[in-house]
Amino acid sequence: MPLIPLPDGRDLEVEVTGPEGGPVVLYHHGTPGGSEQLHSLARETHARGHRLVTSSRAGYGASTRQAGRTVADAAADAAAVLENVGVDTC
Numbered sequence: 001m002p003l004i005p006l007p008d009g010r011d012l013e014v015e016v017t018g019p020e021g022g023p024v025v026l027y028h029h030g031t032p033g034g035s036e037q038l039h040s041l042a043r044e045t046h047a048r049g050h051r052l053v054t055s056s057r058a059g060y061g062a063s064t065r066q067a068g069r070t071v072a073d074a075a076a077d078a079a080a081v082l083e084n085v086g087v088d089t090c
Contacts, residue, residue: 004084010064018051026090027054034061
């Protein structure tokens with residue numbers, strides 16, 4: 001899975017699947033969790049013409065750990081993922 005650089009110097013593991021240019025479904029799973037996509041979720045998302053975007057939370061998979069993080073810190077990671085994918089809505 002590819003890594004994207006984050007503004008704070010960490011890397012985030014991200015997976016993007018589905019039709020190029022399709023609308024984005026950003027799937028945010030609970031902790032713990034990696035970027036590996038559920039096959040049923042990916043299949044249904046793609047069938048509707050959407051891309052599925054998932055990421056490994058900080059400290060999981062190949063994503064860099066973020067010491068002292070809070071639940072709210074996930075919002076900045078999600079924004080960075082969307083920017084990397086090239087969309088501003090999901």
